[in-house]
Amino acid sequence: MSVLLEIQGLHKRFDATEVLKGVDCSVAQGEVVSIIGSSGSGKTTLLRCINMLEDFQDGRILLDGEEIGYDTRDGRRRRKPEREIARQRALTGMAFQQFNLFPHLTAAGNVMLGLIKTKRMAKEAAHQLALHWLERVGLADRADRYPGQLSGGQQQRVAIARAIAMQPKLMLFDEVTSALDPELVGEVLQVIKGLAADGMTMILVTHEMRFAFEVSSRVIFMNGGVIGEEGDPKTMFVAPKTERLAEFLKTSSFN
Amino acid sequence: MGYTLNFAAVWRGLEQLLQGLALSLALAIAAILIGAVLGLALAFALKSKSPWFNRPATVYVTIIRNLPILVLILFAYFALPQMGIALGKIESFVATLAIYSTAYLAEVFRAGLQTIPRGLTEAGLAIGLTNGQIRRSIIIPLMLRNALPSLSSTLISLFKDTSLAAAISVPELTFEARKINVETFRVIETWIVASMLYVATCSVIAALLRIVERRLAIPR
Numbered sequence: 001m002s003v004l005l006e007i008q009g010l011h012k013r014f015d016a017t018e019v020l021k022g023v024d025c026s027v028a029q030g031e032v033v034s035i036i037g038s039s040g041s042g043k044t045t046l047l048r049c050i051n052m053l054e055d056f057q058d059g060r061i062l063l064d065g066e067e068i069g070y071d072t073r074d075g076r077r078r079r080k081p082e083r084e085i086a087r088q089r090a091l092t093g094m095a096f097q098q099f100n101l102f103p104h105l106t107a108a109g110n111v112m113l114g115l116i117k118t119k120r121m122a123k124e125a126a127h128q129l130a131l132h133w134l135e136r137v138g139l140a141d142r143a144d145r146y147p148g149q150l151s152g153g154q155q156q157r158v159a160i161a162r163a164i165a166m167q168p169k170l171m172l173f174d175e176v177t178s179a180l181d182p183e184l185v186g187e188v189l190q191v192i193k194g195l196a197a198d199g200m201t202m203i204l205v206t207h208e209m210r211f212a213f214e215v216s217s218r219v220i221f222m223n224g225g226v227i228g229e230e231g232d233p234k235t236m237f238v239a240p241k242t243e244r245l246a247e248f249l250k251t252s253s254f255n
Numbered sequence: 256m257g258y259t260l261n262f263a264a265v266w267r268g269l270e271q272l273l274q275g276l277a278l279s280l281a282l283a284i285a286a287i288l289i290g291a292v293l294g295l296a297l298a299f300a301l302k303s304k305s306p307w308f309n310r311p312a313t314v315y316v317t318i319i320r321n322l323p324i325l326v327l328i329l330f331a332y333f334a335l336p337q338m339g340i341a342l343g344k345i346e347s348f349v350a351t352l353a354i355y356s357t358a359y360l361a362e363v364f365r366a367g368l369q370t371i372p373r374g375l376t377e378a379g380l381a382i383g384l385t386n387g388q389i390r391r392s393i394i395i396p397l398m399l400r401n402a403l404p405s406l407s408s409t410l411i412s413l414f415k416d417t418s419l420a421a422a423i424s425v426p427e428l429t430f431e432a433r434k435i436n437v438e439t440f441r442v443i444e445t446w447i448v449a450s451m452l453y454v455a456t457c458s459v460i461a462a463l464l465r466i467v468e469r470r471l472a473i474p475r
Contacts, residue, residue, distance in 0.1 A: 053377055082385060090383025100378035104396050104473050113392060114382030148475030159378075166382055 001028040004201050005050070005170060010059035012045055019045045020056070021225035027170070027203060032196045034212035034233070035205045037222035038248060043205045046222065047172050050203070051092045052085050063091055064169055090118050093163030097175040099155040101147040107134060107158045108143040111165045118166065133161040137191050153184030157191055164195065171195065173204040177211075189215075209252050213237050221245045264439035265448050268431075275431030276452050282427060283414040285349045290356030290413075295395070297357060298364035312361070319358035325419050327351050332423045348420045356413050363409050367402030368394065400471050407464040411457050418453075428452060 005027040012020035019042045027033050035043040048054040050061060052069045061068040068088055071078050080088070101110050111130035115121045121129070134143050137157040147155050156176055163171060173192065177185045189211050196202060196215050206212050212219060212233065219236045221229040221244075229236065229245045240246040265272075300312035319327075331351040332344065342350060371394060379389035399406075418429035432449035436442055 051381060053380060086380070086383050086385045089380055092381075094378075094381040096374060096378065096381075098372070098374050100372070100374040102375060102378070102393055104393075104400065113379075114384065117388050117392065118383035146474045148473060162378075162382065 001030060003027070004029045004031075004064055005203075006060075006062040007046075007050075008060045008062075010046070010049060010056055010061065012042075012049060012054060012056040019225055020049070022059070023225075023227060025220060025227060025230070027201060030199045030201055031217050032202045032204070032215055033218045033220060034216040035203065035220045035222055036207075036209065036212060036248070036252075037228070038251075041222040042225045043222040044174055047094075047174055047203060047205050050170075050172060051089045051094055053094075055079065063088070066091075086118075090114070090166055091168060092170045092172055093166055093168035094172040094174065095156065095160050095163055095176045097178050099147070099152070099159045099179070101155050101159055101162070103147050106144050106146055107139060107150065107161075110147070110158055111162045114162065114166050129165060130161075133165040134158070136164070136194075137161045138187070151184060152180045153187045156180065156184075156188045160188070160191055160195075164200070169201065171200055171202045173202065173206070175205055175207060177206070177208055207252070209237070209249070221248065223248075258443065260444060261441060262444045262448070264441045265435060265444045268435040268439070268445075269448070271431050271435065272428060272449065272452060275426060275428035276456065278425070279414070279417040279420075279427040279429075280456070282345070282349055282352065282417045282420060282425070283410075286352035286356050287360075287410060287413055289349075289353035290360050293353070293357040294360030295364055297361035298368060298398075299390070301361060301365045302368055316358045316361055319355060320362075324351070324355050324416055325422060327355060328419055328422060344420075344423050344425045348417075348423060348425050352413065352416060355416070356409075359409050359413070360406075363402050363405050364398060366405065367398040367400075370401055371397050400468075400473065403464065403468045403471070407461055407468075410464070411460055414457065414460060415453065 003026050007023055007025050010020050010023040011018065023046055035046065037043045045054055049056045050068070055069070066088070069080060069085060071080055079085075102113065105113065108127060108130040111133055112123070112126040115126035115129060116123060131140060131143055134140050137160055139154060139157055139161070142150060142154060147158070150158065160176075176192075177188050180188065185208070189208070192202070192204070193215055204212070204216070216233050218230060219233045220227055221236065223244050229240065229242050236245065237249060240249060297312050297315065300308040301316065303309045328348060328351050331342070332347045335341070335347070375393055375397070376389055379393050384392070417427055420427050421430040421433060424430060428449060432445050436445040439445065
């Protein structure tokens with residue numbers, strides 16, 4: 001399968017602290033990749049670099065052959081203009097741990113905003129499309145509700161609809177079930193599974209080891225700012241090669 | 256006391272008072288409109304991480320908020336012409352109140368921005384919005400809702416501050432009241448009526464803003 005995302009020698013510093021110390025990996029079209037690792041291992045930062053929510057100091061990220069965030073000309077590395085970065089961000093979709101729905105807009109309004117502002121769709125067409133995607137996440141009957149009127153699980157599903165309505169080439173999920181009550185986790189994971197079945201390319205940062213095991217085609221274990229180990233979920237979870245991963249799996253919820 | 260209340264003379268001057276009130280409102284509206292636009296820009300500058308923006312903004316707000324507005328009004332009207340900037344009474348007062356309201360509205364707006372989670376900006380970025388689009392479609396609408404309760408008292412304060420324009424003979428409500436007072440000698444009646452006009456107007460402003468607040472309230 002063709003390579004969709006290519007990350008080469010990614011370095012990221014927050015002031016003096018180096019969080020990513022040279023990450024290389026690639027994701028093929030249609031792959032579902034889970035990133036696991038303890039907190040502070042750099043997994044969320046890695047995800048946020050892919051859509052430039054974090055700047056990075058060195059390395060390259062290529063999405064469908066297009067360099068994300070920076071241009072290098074005459075040996076000088078320059079951040080792309082804001083407008084260009086905004087366009088590139090729309091190539092990926094992202095769902096957040098805290099949902100981050102716009103509280104003053106209805107569920108449909110949340111999904112419509114990007115369609116109208118970024119894709120320049122007419123209001124009516126955007127509304128139709130919003131309803132279509134809300135139906136896709138099982139919330140057609142909640143289109144006119146405000147985020148404050150929805151449960152956590154419903155809010156997260158609206159947030160996922162808002163992201164996929166933009167028809168991104170790649171979906172990024174940042175610990176999307178961590179803020180949810182246990183009984184609401186299932187409905188969100190169900191939606192993600194559905195997207196995986198449809199062939200959406202996805203990267204998930206997750207603490208749900210069982211889910212990562214079930215849904216992923218590949219798992220990446222982040223450790224101390226580098227990739228500690230990667231492989232197919234069966235080998236990773238059942239027969240970890242490194243001591244570190246074995247340790248991590250022992251302390252995590254997977255058993 | 257030997258003073259009998261007699262409102263007849265004041266009623267005869269009522270039209271004059273109402274004209275004064277209309278000018279008071281016009282002064283306040285003009286100054287607040289300018290102050291709201293500048294104050295909004297200043298609020299973002301106050302919140303900016305760049306010292307190039309937040310330092311001058313902080314200095315501006317600090318200086319203006321520590322100056323009595325009457326001093327500003329007198330400075331603008333009497334001192335500025337000496338420096339080659341001569342404005343008419345009304346222009347001078349509107350400019351002064353605009354400068355003053357910019358600082359106060361900036362503080363109100365800044366407080367409204369404070370509680371908006373950073374995650375909403377990131378969610379906007381993630382769907383490809385530019386920073387300007389995020390400010391217009393997400394940040395400012397939420398900020399206004401947060402700010403409305405304290406905005407209401409600030410706007411009323413600013414309206415009341417128009418009475419200080421009497422100091423430079425702008426014919427607003429307080430100035431007209433003083434004129435009637437001098438012409439009729441009905442001291443108590445004149446100031447009672449003028450006070451009632453101020454209180455009534457402020458109540459109407461407060462009521463209107465409460466309606467706006469209710470209209471904009473996010474259902475939950």
